[in-house]
Amino acid sequence: MNGKNRTSIMRDMTEGAPAGHIWRYALPLMLGNWFQLAYNAVDSIIAGRFIGRDALAAEGIAGPVMNLVILGITGVCLGAGVLMSEFFGAKDTQRLRRELATTVLFGLGFSVLLAAAGVLAAPWILRALAVPDEIFAITGIYMRITFLGAPFTCFYNALAAGFKSVGDAKTPLRFLMFSSILNAVLDLIFIGGFGFGIVCSAVTTVVAEGVSAALAGYWLVRRTPELCPRREEWRIDGALLNRTLHYGGVTALQQAVQPIGKVLIQGQVNALGVNVIAAFNAVTRIDDFAFTPEQSIAQAITTYLAQNRGAGRRERITRGFAVGLGMEFCYWLVIGTVVGLFRTPLAALFVTGESAAEVVGLASQYLGAMALFYILPAFTNGFQGYYRGMGRMTMTLLGTFTQTALRVIFTCLLAPRYGIYGIAYACAIGWSVMLLIEIPAYFLTRRRDLARMEGTACR
Numbered sequence: 525m526n527g528k529n530r531t532s533i534m535r536d537m538t539e540g541a542p543a544g545h546i547w548r549y550a551l552p553l554m555l556g557n558w559f560q561l562a563y564n565a566v567d568s569i570i571a572g573r574f575i576g577r578d579a580l581a582a583e584g585i586a587g588p589v590m591n592l593v594i595l596g597i598t599g600v601c602l603g604a605g606v607l608m609s610e611f612f613g614a615k616d617t618q619r620l621r622r623e624l625a626t627t628v629l630f631g632l633g634f635s636v637l638l639a640a641a642g643v644l645a646a647p648w649i650l651r652a653l654a655v656p657d658e659i660f661a662i663t664g665i666y667m668r669i670t671f672l673g674a675p676f677t678c679f680y681n682a683l684a685a686g687f688k689s690v691g692d693a694k695t696p697l698r699f700l701m702f703s704s705i706l707n708a709v710l711d712l713i714f715i716g717g718f719g720f721g722i723v724c725s726a727v728t729t730v731v732a733e734g735v736s737a738a739l740a741g742y743w744l745v746r747r748t749p750e751l752c753p754r755r756e757e758w759r760i761d762g763a764l765l766n767r768t769l770h771y772g773g774v775t776a777l778q779q780a781v782q783p784i785g786k787v788l789i790q791g792q793v794n795a796l797g798v799n800v801i802a803a804f805n806a807v808t809r810i811d812d813f814a815f816t817p818e819q820s821i822a823q824a825i826t827t828y829l830a831q832n833r834g835a836g837r838r839e840r841i842t843r844g845f846a847v848g849l850g851m852e853f854c855y856w857l858v859i860g861t862v863v864g865l866f867r868t869p870l871a872a873l874f875v876t877g878e879s880a881a882e883v884v885g886l887a888s889q890y891l892g893a894m895a896l897f898y899i900l901p902a903f904t905n906g907f908q909g910y911y912r913g914m915g916r917m918t919m920t921l922l923g924t925f926t927q928t929a930l931r932v933i934f935t936c937l938l939a940p941r942y943g944i945y946g947i948a949y950a951c952a953i954g955w956s957v958m959l960l961i962e963i964p965a966y967f968l969t970r971r972r973d974l975a976r977m978e979g980t981a982c983r
């Protein structure tokens with residue numbers, strides 16, 4: 525295979541129409557995230573139906589802990605991806621490869637230590653979570669095994685960040701889909717067919733993670749030689765590591781803020797009764813599917829801006845960001861209309877039984893309000909994409925922390941009085957204040973950010 529074919533998957537976003545670049549980059553991300561959401565639901569169904577209630581509960585308890593680990597890893601990799609996009613836009617392939625090598629080596633070392641700490645600390649974590657005695661043992665086993673997959677997760681995410689930084693969002697999607705399907709097939713064979721238990725569920729998860737990491741490594745070496753570090757470049761560059769940790773550390777902290785907020789909000793929801801809990805569980809899943817394209821467009825904005833920032837293309841940054849916000853608005857028109865018109869049948873997909881009518885009614889109330897409010901996270905995600913792409917990670921953390929804190933506070937204030945409506949209003953308040961911070965900051969600092977590019981563009 526000649527060099528041209530091997531590098532055709534790379535997308536230089538410093539030339540050509542911004543809309544085409546952003547859309548073609550965002551679409552595979554949307555599909556991948558939707559696929560992952562669907563797989564997670566299937567995985568829970570397999571565990572619940574073939575192993576039983578205890579296994580489902582064990583996975584539910586271990587899930588948030590592992591999500592924090594995964595979000596921390598992906599946060600660091602997202603920060604590294606911004607740097608790699610900047611170097612790619614500047615046509616500085618040497619620093620691009622050195623940044624990838626630094627991220628992979630540091631990430632692997634840190635994730636091995638993290639996995640070892642997780643295995644050793646599992647009993648203390650479970651006691652802190654007040655896990656019931658009857659499922660304490662199986663939850664500990666499941667958590668320990670899944671912690672062992674952290675190095676595979678880190679390796680895959682580091683390489684995925686590298687592929688995405690050069691405009692290739694399709695390759696990580698292929699590996700994600702393959703490993704998820706493999707995991708489901710192995711679960712069906714060994715759990716559904718042979719009757720193995722939760723240990724097998726954890727092992728198949730780690731195996732799937734290992735396969736995705738191996739495929740990413742193969743693709744790096746065989747299909748993207750310009751991105752693959754040379755033998756002498758496989759070392760940790762101290763200067764690049766400092767920038768990576770600055771970008772990635774803030775992003776990892778930002779990634780951790782939202783799940784912590786969700787736990788606090790869930791505590792308030794639990795006080796409103798079983799019907800509200802069931803309704804909130806249903807609408808949360810719908811929210812996840814609705815938010816995914818907004819986040820994918822934002823990530824496309826980040827990569828587009830970072831590449832053009834590296835190339836010093838100031839005029840393309842302003843135009844590309846405007847195009848990205850326009851896409852966010854158009855998406856809201858679609859999702860707001862769909863959810864507003866079909867909120868009742870959508871809610872009914874998740875609920876059966878005697879109290880289904882009341883639960884569906886509550887969920888429909890929430891979704892009716894959110895159909896309008898979805899425009900707010902569309903724009904907050906767009907501005908988050910801008911700030912990440914411009915390297916202003918502290919601003920993204922400030923926005924996310926403010927939004928999450930206000931959402932928790934106003935849920936506590938409004939939910940006891942207004943029920944599930946109060947939760948929707950709390951979301952709207954958090955997003956609105958986040959925009960009140962982000963929009964003025966954009967106009968106040970835009971010229972300075974663009975002017976600063978003259979001295980920092982990676983040429």
